[in-house]
Amino acid sequence: xxxxxxxxxxxxxxxxxxxxxxxxxxxxxxxxxxxxxxxxxxxxxxxxxxxxxxxxxxxxxxxxxxxxxxxxxxxxxxxxxxxxxxxxxxxxxxxxxxxxxxxxxxxxxxxxxxxxxxxxxxxxxxxxxxxxxxxxxxxxxxxxxxxxxxxxxxxxxxxxxxxxxxxxxxxxxxxxxxxxxxxxxxxxxxxxxxxxxxxxxxxxxxxxxxxxxxxxxxxxxxxxxxxxxxxxxxxxxxxxxxxxxxxxxxxxxxxxxxxxxxxxxxxxxxxxxxxxxxxxxxxxxxxxxxxxxxxxxxxxxxxxxxxxxxxxxxxxxxxxxxxxxxxxxxxxxxxxxxxxxxxxxxxxxxxxxxxxxxxxxxxxxxxxxxxxxxxxxxxxxxxxxxxxxxxxxxxxxxxxxxxxxxxxxxxxxxxxxxxxxxxxxxx
Amino acid sequence: xxxxxxxxxxxxxxxxxxxxxxxxxxxxxxxxxxxxxxxxxxxxxxxxxxxxxxxxxxxxxxxxxxxxxxxxxxxxxxxxxxxxxxxxxxxxxxxxxxxxxxxxxxxxxxxxxxxxxxxxxxxxxxxxxxxxxxxxxxxxxxxxxxxxxxxxxxxxxxxxxxxxxxxxxxxxxxxxxxxxxxxxxxxxxxxxxxxxxxxxxxxxxxxxxxxxxxxxxxxxxxxxxxxxxxxxxxxxxxxxxxxxxxxxxxxxxxxxxxxxxxxxxxxxxxxxxxxxxxxxxxxxxxxxxxxxxxxxxxxxxxxxxxxxxxxxxxxxxxxxxxxxxxxxxxxxxxxxxxxxxxxxxxxxxxxxxxxxxxxxxxxxxxxxxxxxxxxxxxxxxxxxxxxxxxxxxxxxxxxxxxxxxxxxxxxxxxxxxxxxxxxxxxx
Numbered sequence: 043x044x045x046x047x048x049x050x051x052x053x054x055x056x057x058x059x060x061x062x063x064x065x066x067x068x069x070x071x072x073x074x075x076x077x078x079x080x081x082x083x084x085x086x087x088x089x090x091x092x093x094x095x096x097x098x099x100x101x102x103x104x105x106x107x108x109x110x111x112x113x114x115x116x117x118x119x120x121x122x123x124x125x126x127x128x129x130x131x132x133x134x135x136x137x138x139x140x141x142x143x144x145x146x147x148x149x150x151x152x153x154x155x156x157x158x159x160x161x162x163x164x165x166x167x168x169x170x171x172x173x174x175x176x177x178x179x180x181x182x183x184x185x186x187x188x189x190x191x192x193x194x195x196x197x198x199x200x201x202x203x204x205x206x207x208x209x210x211x212x213x214x215x216x217x218x219x220x221x222x223x224x225x226x227x228x229x230x231x232x233x234x235x236x237x238x239x240x241x242x243x244x245x246x247x248x249x250x251x252x253x254x255x256x257x258x259x260x261x262x263x264x265x266x267x268x269x270x271x272x273x274x275x276x277x278x279x280x281x282x283x284x285x286x287x288x289x290x291x292x293x294x295x296x297x298x299x300x301x302x303x304x305x306x307x308x309x310x311x312x313x314x315x316x317x318x319x320x321x322x323x324x325x326x327x328x329x330x331x332x333x334x335x336x337x338x339x340x341x342x343x344x345x346x347x348x349x350x351x352x353x354x355x356x357x358x359x360x361x362x363x364x365x366x367x368x369x370x371x372x373x374x375x376x377x378x379x380x381x382x383x384x385x386x387x388x389x390x391x392x393x394x395x396x397x398x399x400x401x402x403x404x405x406x407x408x409x410x411x412x413x414x415x416x417x418x419x420x421x422x423x424x425x426x427x428x429x430x431x432x433x434x435x436x437x438x439x440x441x442x443x444x445x446x447x448x449x450x451x452x453x454x455x456x457x458x459x460x461x462x463x464x465x466x467x468x469x
Numbered sequence: 470x471x472x473x474x475x476x477x478x479x480x481x482x483x484x485x486x487x488x489x490x491x492x493x494x495x496x497x498x499x500x501x502x503x504x505x506x507x508x509x510x511x512x513x514x515x516x517x518x519x520x521x522x523x524x525x526x527x528x529x530x531x532x533x534x535x536x537x538x539x540x541x542x543x544x545x546x547x548x549x550x551x552x553x554x555x556x557x558x559x560x561x562x563x564x565x566x567x568x569x570x571x572x573x574x575x576x577x578x579x580x581x582x583x584x585x586x587x588x589x590x591x592x593x594x595x596x597x598x599x600x601x602x603x604x605x606x607x608x609x610x611x612x613x614x615x616x617x618x619x620x621x622x623x624x625x626x627x628x629x630x631x632x633x634x635x636x637x638x639x640x641x642x643x644x645x646x647x648x649x650x651x652x653x654x655x656x657x658x659x660x661x662x663x664x665x666x667x668x669x670x671x672x673x674x675x676x677x678x679x680x681x682x683x684x685x686x687x688x689x690x691x692x693x694x695x696x697x698x699x700x701x702x703x704x705x706x707x708x709x710x711x712x713x714x715x716x717x718x719x720x721x722x723x724x725x726x727x728x729x730x731x732x733x734x735x736x737x738x739x740x741x742x743x744x745x746x747x748x749x750x751x752x753x754x755x756x757x758x759x760x761x762x763x764x765x766x767x768x769x770x771x772x773x774x775x776x777x778x779x780x781x782x783x784x785x786x787x788x789x790x791x792x793x794x795x796x797x798x799x800x801x802x803x804x805x806x807x808x809x810x811x812x813x814x815x816x817x818x819x820x821x822x823x824x825x826x827x828x829x830x831x832x833x834x835x836x837x838x839x840x841x842x843x844x845x846x847x848x849x850x851x852x853x854x855x856x857x858x859x860x861x862x863x864x865x866x867x868x869x870x871x872x873x874x875x876x877x878x879x880x881x882x883x884x885x886x887x888x889x890x891x892x893x894x895x896x
Contacts, residue, residue: 058522058525058526061526062526062527092549095485095549095553096552096553096556098485099485099488099489099553099556099557099560100489100556100557100559100560101560103556103559103560107555107559107564107565107566108556108559110566111552111553111555111556111559111565111566111567112552112556114548114551114552114555114567114569115548115549115552115553115556117548118545118546118548118549119545121541121542121544121545121548122519122522122542122545124541125523125538125539125541125542126522126523126526126538126542128534128538128541129523129526129527129530129535129538129539129542130526130527132527132530132534132535132538133526133527133528133530137534138534138538139534139537139538140538140541142541142618144571145616145617189572190572191569
């Protein structure tokens with residue numbers, strides 16, 4: 043018997059029939075002797091429906107007062123789905139009670155539409171669990187110090203579930219979703235992609251930040267910070283599948299000092315097409331250039347990812363970085379009108395037709411030559427590398443967007459990711 | 470400049486376009502210098518949609534745990550509509566903030582799905598008003614002592630609005646609805662029915678309890694208790710109608726000691742078809758009969774309305790009363806199987822084809838002969854009276870259902886309700 047958190051995404055909660063199936067699955071776990079806390083998302087489409095109503099009422103009006111009301115509006119989706127799940131569980135003969143973020147309470151800062159969880163009071167949850175109830179807690183939302191409703195941003199229910207699991211000391215947080223785990227790469231691009239039985243939370247962090255949409259990145263950070271084991275698994279297996287089989291399915295996100303961890307050199311290939319490259323050409327190579335360029339960009343609230351400064355030539359240098367594609371036009375305009383003239387730069391050019399491809403693996407720490415093997419593989423395919431960025435467990439390259447699929451497939455093959463890993467992490 | 474509460478029903482909030490119109494109307498009042506509090510219902514159809522989802526998930530399971538979740542679910546409708554209205558008001562250039570029942574808080578007992586308001590803390594409302602904001606408060610809901618969401622039952626937003634008006638000391642509570650006021654009777658039955666400019670809250674109470682659906686009866690009781698002037702008016706006048714004209718439109722529900730009150734003998738004709746008559750025949754006329762019959766009925770949670778005990782004959786008597794039609798079968802069964810045998814009653818008969826028609830008027834207190842004028846009128850139309858019930862300001866008769874329209878029209882004519890009333894209350 044253990045204390046278990048289940049999280050169900052919008053698709054899993056997408057109809058009253060699916061909600062009944064969720065209830066049957068949770069009831070199976072409860073009857074097996076586990077104490078159950080369930081964190082559901084809103085029914086699929088509901089959050090979009092609510093936000094569309096807001097846009098129908100009035101154009102967006104950025105600002106605290108407006109975002110506060112958006113959160114007050116959007117939070118109703120999970121309140122409704124949680125109550126429906128409680129009703130479904132009661133129909134299964136269990137005692138069940140649903141709590142909103144403010145009823146727990148889940149305290150957050152007041153950054154409406156993207157709030158961060160600060161603390162969770164587990165007293166009420168523990169009391170209801172002790173009374174034998176299944177406790178349902180709305181995902182995606184909390185309450186700020188002034189008693190206003192906040193939401194955690196898209197995918198925030200993952201973070202809610204992991205934070206609740208940390209607060210109550212759950213043995214495991216099971217994230218039920220519409221995929222059956224974390225893959226070596228996107229199976230739509232590489233059919234041979236293989237489901238990972240385990241992945242370290244650091245690798246997962248890199249995969250998530252690279253656009254693998256399986257988990258909200260903040261939930262992975264939370265899991266790492268509080269050492270909550272997360273399992274990503276499918277909500278589309280029949281609800282009456284054997285519990286032990288279910289408990290071993292999907293992908294377990296665990297910690298690298300876990301002895302049984304498979305230490306593959308490369309665990310997965312991540313990629314995204316969301317970025318654009320900006321190059322400031324012919325900048326006088328004096329101290330403080332990076333700050334003068336990127337400081338202005340940061341002031342405009344634009345996030346920068348890969349950054350490169352070329353070797354200086356004739357006292358001039360080129361400075362490149364990537365931003366989200368949505369920020370390209372705004373950033374180009376800022377640089378051309380305000381920054382370049384001041385710096386005396388020759389030109390500012392933008393390129394949206396790029397992509398970022400990364401190899402991710404804990405094993406890279408202890409294996410040399412992994413990055414050069416990546417570069418050789420890409421070179422053999424005739425793919426020109428525009429930018430390179432490395433971290434302890436990741437090597438990313440920026441390449442022409444049109445080579446993305448080719449690069450991902452070649453790297454997947456190069457690192458034998460279609461082969462299972464033995465207990466020593468070797469393929 | 471005054472402190473004003475507006476309440477908008479589901480139809481008035483029924484689309485994003487209508488919500489924008491509500492915002493424009495409220496903005497007009499705010500710009501005229503009034504401090505504004507607005508209590509909206511859920512968008513029309515929303516509460517039904519939510520409760521239908523609950524029924525799709527599982528059959529009703531009467532009990533506290535189930536009703537708690539229904540309230541948690543249903544309360545989301547007003548939370549969403551309130552946030553949307555705040556957004557619409559912000560788009561009008563006003564500062565606006567929406568609060569749920571628990572954010573105010575509006576404290577209620579824990580009778581889920583039909584809770585009663587116990588207290589309202591007006592500190593947060595007053596602070597936001599003082600800061601120049603329009604304050605929007607969800608109708609229909611509150612919070613119990615344990616922090617659970619409660620709802621006030623169908624039409625509960627009227628009660629929320631009146632209770633909020635009482636708590637903050639509002640000058641007037643304007644209930645915007647899909648009719649333009651309170652009528653002498655239902656205009657669908659009597660085309661000559663006239664809108665009343667004023668009606669006393671006691672008369673309104675009788676009209677409301679008789680099925681006039683304009684206001685939830687509890688909101689009228691609240692208004693009487695806390696002496697909150699209520700005005701019922703149409704939300705379908707153009708939003709930019711002259712404010713002074715709008716402020717005088719509809720029907721004002723006021724207090725009988727108000728000097729300007731029109732003291733018509735009869736103010737309106739109410740009726741309903743929701744009741745059924747039950748007669749226990751041939752009961753031995755011994756003390757305690759009424760208790761033995763009605764005690765058993767009350768124990769079965771059935772509400773009784775009109776009660777009549779005939780004059781005894783040969784030591785036997787007949788005992789009749791009316792119940793809601795939905796309770797007829799259950800009550801008949803109870804009486805036949807459990808009560809009649811014990812009492813030694815000859816027979817129990819039920820009749821669902823009846824209706825109740827009432828004349829209502831404060832003036833009946835000081836005018837004699839009003840009831841007999843009613844009976845004469847019905848007799849001239851050949852309508853047989855089956856039961857009679859009187860109160861200080863109301864006389865009700867139970868008649869065959871098929872005569873209902875005829876009776877209502879005849880009485881409307883008899884008491885000259887199609888004629889305006891002069892300042893002395895005379896027609």
